[in-house]
Amino acid sequence: MHKTGIIGSGLIGSSWAIVFARAGCEVAVFDQDPEKFEASRAYIRENLDSLAGLGMIVDAEKVGQRITFTADLQEAVRDKAYIQEAVFEQLEVKREVFARMDQLLRPGSVVGSSSSGIPASCFTESLTNRQGCLVAHPVNPPHLIPLVEIVPAPWTDQSAVDFTFGLMKDCGQAPILVRAEVEGFILNRLQGALLNEAWWLYQEGYASAADIDKTVRDGLGMRWSFMGPFQTIDLNSPKGIREYAERLSPLYLSVARSRSDPQPWSREAIQNAEEEVRDKRIEGNIPRSRLWRDKLLLAFKKWRIDSGVE
Amino acid sequence: MHKTGIIGSGLIGSSWAIVFARAGCEVAVFDQDPEKFEASRAYIRENLDSLAGLGMIVDAEKVGQRITFTADLQEAVRDKAYIQEAVFEQLEVKREVFARMDQLLRPGSVVGSSSSGIPASCFTESLTNRQGCLVAHPVNPPHLIPLVEIVPAPWTDQSAVDFTFGLMKDCGQAPILVRAEVEGFILNRLQGALLNEAWWLYQEGYASAADIDKTVRDGLGMRWSFMGPFQTIDLNSPKGIREYAERLSPLYLSVARSRSDPQPWSREAIQNAEEEVRDKRIEGNIPRSRLWRDKLLLAFKKWRIDSGVE
Numbered sequence: 360m361h362k363t364g365i366i367g368s369g370l371i372g373s374s375w376a377i378v379f380a381r382a383g384c385e386v387a388v389f390d391q392d393p394e395k396f397e398a399s400r401a402y403i404r405e406n407l408d409s410l411a412g413l414g415m416i417v418d419a420e421k422v423g424q425r426i427t428f429t430a431d432l433q434e435a436v437r438d439k440a441y442i443q444e445a446v447f448e449q450l451e452v453k454r455e456v457f458a459r460m461d462q463l464l465r466p467g468s469v470v471g472s473s474s475s476g477i478p479a480s481c482f483t484e485s486l487t488n489r490q491g492c493l494v495a496h497p498v499n500p501p502h503l504i505p506l507v508e509i510v511p512a513p514w515t516d517q518s519a520v521d522f523t524f525g526l527m528k529d530c531g532q533a534p535i536l537v538r539a540e541v542e543g544f545i546l547n548r549l550q551g552a553l554l555n556e557a558w559w560l561y562q563e564g565y566a567s568a569a570d571i572d573k574t575v576r577d578g579l580g581m582r583w584s585f586m587g588p589f590q591t592i593d594l595n596s597p598k599g600i601r602e603y604a605e606r607l608s609p610l611y612l613s614v615a616r617s618r619s620d621p622q623p624w625s626r627e628a629i630q631n632a633e634e635e636v637r638d639k640r641i642e643g644n645i646p647r648s649r650l651w652r653d654k655l656l657l658a659f660k661k662w663r664i665d666s667g668v669e
Numbered sequence: 670m671h672k673t674g675i676i677g678s679g680l681i682g683s684s685w686a687i688v689f690a691r692a693g694c695e696v697a698v699f700d701q702d703p704e705k706f707e708a709s710r711a712y713i714r715e716n717l718d719s720l721a722g723l724g725m726i727v728d729a730e731k732v733g734q735r736i737t738f739t740a741d742l743q744e745a746v747r748d749k750a751y752i753q754e755a756v757f758e759q760l761e762v763k764r765e766v767f768a769r770m771d772q773l774l775r776p777g778s779v780v781g782s783s784s785s786g787i788p789a790s791c792f793t794e795s796l797t798n799r800q801g802c803l804v805a806h807p808v809n810p811p812h813l814i815p816l817v818e819i820v821p822a823p824w825t826d827q828s829a830v831d832f833t834f835g836l837m838k839d840c841g842q843a844p845i846l847v848r849a850e851v852e853g854f855i856l857n858r859l860q861g862a863l864l865n866e867a868w869w870l871y872q873e874g875y876a877s878a879a880d881i882d883k884t885v886r887d888g889l890g891m892r893w894s895f896m897g898p899f900q901t902i903d904l905n906s907p908k909g910i911r912e913y914a915e916r917l918s919p920l921y922l923s924v925a926r927s928r929s930d931p932q933p934w935s936r937e938a939i940q941n942a943e944e945e946v947r948d949k950r951i952e953g954n955i956p957r958s959r960l961w962r963d964k965l966l967l968a969f970k971k972w973r974i975d976s977g978v979e
Binding site: 565 | 786808809813814815816818843845846847848849851852853855856857858859860861862863864865866867868870873874875876877878880881882883884885886887888889890891892893894895896897898899900902903904905907908909910911914915918919920921922923924925926927929930931932933934939940942943945946947949950955958959962965966968969970972976978979
């Protein structure tokens, strides 16, 4: 398997390290602040142990040994086939780190950015190696949720797209191709559309935040989590997606037109929702709630694999 | 447990019969066409056997014996505490069946309509027992997906709302309250918002239907299927939902404004999507694909129960 580098040792970078090491790649994790390595090591160790506990990897220690840490960017970049950038989601930060990497890259290596919405064309245009750069946007955390959005810039080489696709598949991820750069890509546009409607329903008082969460969690989300929206409607009409679309397109158009002047989510609604949602946190604590989430995601991933969904 | 009636012996009515009988209720299933009873009986038998096979009910035969069939509306209605209407989703059909039931209802009984979008006020206004009528909208199929939207009309008694909530909870369903009638209620407004975006992305050529399905199935849907959208974003920011909302509201507003003149889903896109989605059907066959879906939903429901999600 390939030599890989990860730029940034936060939660996303650490989870990416598990993805690549699990599949047999060597991984060098870079951070300019070496004080962060201990937290990253602990996160990786705990998650590898959990994966081993469910039999989803054979030898946690061996996988962990493939991961090294470095505060020297050159070491994380120079001889790598693939580099995954996972720094803070801010244009200036991405620009700077891509410019620094550009000096150090081996010709032909590919760099995927974890950017969740900023397209690669905004921070790679003037680079020497821009044809090897693209977005490879994961879902948090990538070692448990397989989807990766591959979004090439107009100047990205097809070979870089193909390489990233192949690597992600080899690592057990589920890559999709976003054919042209679009604000929010596919995932966050879909999430945003649903969130915009959810906030509107909440602001207008039609339902509590808990009940809106329930509608997705105990309703829509159950089918979506193994079928997606098109396949869901295909099986929700005796004659399939076309009959469904022709029958219900007018309803959904009417729903869209009833909110055709989109407004920002209101401060008051955000404050009220926070009070409601806070009650769902484990002991009122976000990090502890994330551990709960990741434990469930891990068990769910195992169920999906055992059931043939993944 | 209560005596219940089901009006309509199609897939939804048959699945409702399982919901109530599984919880210990007596269930009388009405259909004006008794030739449909055999298919309903077979559906119920197969699904009770599947539930028993996974240990989710103890005695399939005993549960099945609580369900009887009748072509006499009076028998399905007169001495029942709760009646679930599950006829064809068309205003005239709902109006007629509610008017006929109105003559036969015991005072104080409650009638829930399975309507997925038509509010109860459109077909109950002139009834003698209108204060006992409301919408109890399930997700298909209700014996596997617990969510039920309870949508009272302006004249629905609070006691009817409370009774329906209690009954649904006793039956292991997950009821939510829609506080005022709104087109599409909560579930289909959320589904519609996501579908409108999905169709737009597809029509504009940003991704294939398969890749859009994957984005939800292998990405968004995994967290949504046990957390819902608000809890998901609460755990997707170190500081919780408020920080997330303040940071990302502008992006999502911009996404919404980029499509502020909603159009019907295009015929061409529907046709193309049908061709793509057809390939995912088991042996090109919708009924067989639904069996696959329901088998996975059943296994998923068991996983959710075992994991404490349900």
